[in-house]
């Protein structure tokens with residue numbers, strides 16, 4: 001019997017927030033796997049702000065998704081057919097499967113997932129790219145010392161909530177910036193941040209003065225724009241700014257910080273990084289993050305939307321209106 005696959009393809013390059021017409025949902029027969037290939041039924045799709053940047057033409061750290069191509073996405077799924085001796089039907093795997101129900105892919109392109117370590121969605125969040133980004137970005141670039149102050153923007157999101165927790169594990173103070181009272185309360189009362197500032201209502205500059213009287217030693221920026229400028233204004237001498245992302249700029253023409261000279265004033269560094277460059281060290285990061293989850297020092301938070309491949313366009317928008325708490329995942333309904 002022929003299996004029908006459902007795919008979400010890029011139909012047009014968006015201007016501003018992606019619209020329904022920027023996507024095409026296609027149903028077509030699934031091809032047979034060749035030698036060395038496996039067929040994966042995708043169970044969970046990672047929904048990432050970076051997806052918006054992958055839709056743009058132009059120079060970036062990965063090639064743009066082409067018009068007509070299946071949207072790039074990481075996922076977790078299970079093998080249903082294998083022509084690769086290293087995998088058997090039923091194995092749980094993660095990889096860049098794309099926004100589709102089934103992926104026919106090279107066995108070499110996927111990673112085995114140990115379901116005993118944590119439930120499958122956690123392998124896209126705290127034990128996936130988000131956790132690794134927080135771990136290597138904060139520890140390798142931010143290098144917080146005990147007693148220092150770490151500021152995190154996008155703090156109630158997938159990466160940000162883990163950054164603050166690792167800062168605390170390392171003996172630093174964690175201050176978060178997030179949208180809304182509820183998220184800020186969650187960060188302080190449940191996640192363990194020392195303070196959280198609601199950027200939608202607060203005077204960021206005044207609040208940072210209150211919560212970081214001696215300045216910010218590490219600023220892990222996920223947001224850019226106004227949050228970046230407010231953080232730069234409060235840097236301590238020798239501060240490290242970790243440029244992780246700029247979600248506030250992804251649907252607009254990006255604007256740089258007008259006050260970048262604050263880097264000079266503070267003798268600070270600002271370093272961009274891309275997590276894929278740490279691929280060889282992923283096992284080290286996963287082992288440490290898994291250990292912190294096991295001991296309860298780290299809390300994983302997933303925000304799971306249940307739906308179909310066709311629900312992807314709508315789900316992606318949740319990241320830009322801030323509806324998610326922790327790692328946003330689209331769980332594809334079982335057949």
Ligand code: NAP
Nearest residue numbers: 133157158159178179222244245246247248273274275322
């Ligand atoms: P996330 O934080 O879970 O979700 C995005 C959050 O951004 C939303 O919940 C929303 O929270 C906030 N946001 C959206 N639009 C905003 C705006 N206009 N102004 C201020 N805040 C806004 O996403 P994530 O997966 O953890 O990613 C966080 C950042 O890390 C992104 O910039 C992403 O591109 C980056 N990243 C970088 C790497 C790397 O290798 N460098 C790897 C992974 C992720 P509020 O409700 O608080 O506004």
